[in-house]
Amino acid sequence: MRASDRAYAALRGDIVEWRLPPGSVLAEVEQSERLGVSRTPLREALARLTAEGLTAAQRGRGVVVTDISMDHVRELFELRATLECRAVELASVRGDREVFRQLHRELSGAPGLLTNADPSRAAYYELVGRLDAAIDAAIGNSYLAQALKSLRVHLVRVRRLSQDNPGRLLEAAREHATIAHAIARGNAAVASAATTVHLDNSLDHLLSTNTN
Amino acid sequence: MRASDRAYAALRGDIVEWRLPPGSVLAEVEQSERLGVSRTPLREALARLTAEGLTAAQRGRGVVVTDISMDHVRELFELRATLECRAVELASVRGDREVFRQLHRELSGAPGLLTNADPSRAAYYELVGRLDAAIDAAIGNSYLAQALKSLRVHLVRVRRLSQDNPGRLLEAAREHATIAHAIARGNAAVASAATTVHLDNSLDHLLSTNTN
DNA sequence: GCACCGGTCTTTGTATACACTTGATCACAG
DNA sequence: CTGTGATCAAGTGTATACAAAGACCGGTGC
Numbered sequence: 001m002r003a004s005d006r007a008y009a010a011l012r013g014d015i016v017e018w019r020l021p022p023g024s025v026l027a028e029v030e031q032s033e034r035l036g037v038s039r040t041p042l043r044e045a046l047a048r049l050t051a052e053g054l055t056a057a058q059r060g061r062g063v064v065v066t067d068i069s070m071d072h073v074r075e076l077f078e079l080r081a082t083l084e085c086r087a088v089e090l091a092s093v094r095g096d097r098e099v100f101r102q103l104h105r106e107l108s109g110a111p112g113l114l115t116n117a118d119p120s121r122a123a124y125y126e127l128v129g130r131l132d133a134a135i136d137a138a139i140g141n142s143y144l145a146q147a148l149k150s151l152r153v154h155l156v157r158v159r160r161l162s163q164d165n166p167g168r169l170l171e172a173a174r175e176h177a178t179i180a181h182a183i184a185r186g187n188a189a190v191a192s193a194a195t196t197v198h199l200d201n202s203l204d205h206l207l208s209t210n211t212n
Numbered sequence: 213m214r215a216s217d218r219a220y221a222a223l224r225g226d227i228v229e230w231r232l233p234p235g236s237v238l239a240e241v242e243q244s245e246r247l248g249v250s251r252t253p254l255r256e257a258l259a260r261l262t263a264e265g266l267t268a269a270q271r272g273r274g275v276v277v278t279d280i281s282m283d284h285v286r287e288l289f290e291l292r293a294t295l296e297c298r299a300v301e302l303a304s305v306r307g308d309r310e311v312f313r314q315l316h317r318e319l320s321g322a323p324g325l326l327t328n329a330d331p332s333r334a335a336y337y338e339l340v341g342r343l344d345a346a347i348d349a350a351i352g353n354s355y356l357a358q359a360l361k362s363l364r365v366h367l368v369r370v371r372r373l374s375q376d377n378p379g380r381l382l383e384a385a386r387e388h389a390t391i392a393h394a395i396a397r398g399n400a401a402v403a404s405a406a407t408t409v410h411l412d413n414s415l416d417h418l419l420s421t422n423t424n
Numbered sequence: 425g426c427a428c429c430g431g432t433c434t435t436t437g438t439a440t441a442c443a444c445t446t447g448a449t450c451a452c453a454g
Numbered sequence: 455c456t457g458t459g460a461t462c463a464a465g466t467g468t469a470t471a472c473a474a475a476g477a478c479c480g481g482t483g484c
Contacts, residue, residue: 003438028466038439040252043466047256051263053358060446062465072354078302079355086294141287143366144294146265147359154355215468240436250469255437272476274435429482437474445466454457 004041008048015054016157022067077203085192087139092188095138100184110173162206216253220260227266228369234279289415297404299351304400307350312396322385374418
């Protein structure tokens with residue numbers, strides 16, 4: 001694996017996990033020493049992060065981790081609704097129905113995953129990730145898939161803002177099951193509507209648990 | 213201006229203007245000598261182009277200019293319809309109506325711009341660019357604006373595929389005028405519908421004049 | 425004649441040195 | 455005491471040297 005890839009993965013992980021919170025200044029020499037790579041591959045990693053919007057170049061002061069305000073979250077969800085609604089519509093038309101039938105079955109059993117035995121909800125988030133991946137594969141449009149992928153980078157970071165309580169997660173799981181069910185039936189209109197409802201609920205929950 | 217910015221601008225221009233057609237291999241030493249910069253800033257430029265999707269890194273063989281097939285164009289227009297329909301909807305709600313009234317007036321006079329005196333259609337494309345910029349400013353969503361911006365890079369390249377005839381350009385100008393008019397009236401549904409029609413016509417024209 | 429293997433050579437990936445821009449701090453003048 | 459200017463330091467931007475990895479080509483064996 002290339003050093004620039006390692007640096008990129010490490011920095012991106014640190015940013016989305018909030019180990020490098022918004023506003024952190026990423027000095028080149030400092031980070032290159034911390035990650036054990038030279039400045040050249042580190043700069044390449046920083047350029048990729050900046051292109052994705054996770055960092056921004058401040059002239060003369062290096063790059064800083066971009067801020068995430070509630071206004072940004074609202075904008076992010078506006079784009080998310082646009083892209084994901086179209087994605088589920090296309091998936092409803094083009095997707096392999098059996099795949100989504102299976103995902104619907106698994107999502108219906110999601111309450112069993114949300115026990116206290118797994119406080120990090122790893123199994124639940126893995127299942128949701130599989131739904132996202134199935135939609136990506138079903139839409140058959142690399143440009144749309146790419147747009148969704150770059151969007152999700154920011155969403156992972158936002159997730160940390162949401163103090164997920166079990167009640168909301170159960171609700172979200174039901175909403176995901178509804179979406180999978182609609183896609184499995186090939187009902188694009190319902191899939192899109194269910195996605196709109198799901199995202200509105202998610203944003204509402206996010207805004208209600210964050211005062212700023 | 214930084215050398216990496218110059219290299220990026222030069223390469224991107226060469227690619228979208230088809231001076232570097234799809235499939236061109238961009239060797240680092242060759243391009244750095246051609247553009248008069250060192251390999252380090254050139255690599256930065258190539259990384260940015262690759263992040264945008266204009267080039268792709270072929271392991272061991274350097275980066276090549278990405279191909280644009282008709283399937284890619286179809287996918288591109290699918291994403292374009294998704295983003296631009298939402299953009300004009302938001303612009304209808306949030307935009308400054310006077311701005312779009314003025315653009316509508318200018319677009320209504322577009323036939324006057326499409327005379328034989330200006331075979332490159334520079335004045336016409338400048339006007340359409342102003343409409344795009346006005347929509348970008350009106351949507352008030354930096355993430356959506358960014359997605360549109362990265363999309364338009366590819367669209368400029370595709371434009372070269374379209375052997376624009378005066379008849380189609382006149383039709384397109386009328387469609388743009390309709391969109392601007394709908395936004396000026398704050399009618400989101402009509403603006404979205406007009407955009408859908410316009411993009412379908414554009415894609416249809418593109419596909420009919422390109423057999424491959 | 426075809427496929428496989430090894431060597432060479434081109435090309436990318438990384439490190440480091442150097443120059444230049446920029447931001448800060450301190451001193452001096454008003 | 456405040457504002458402005460100069461000097462200094464820190465950090466980015468660029469160039470180049472070196473290392474490593476993959477591709478191309480010739481040769482040989484089957």
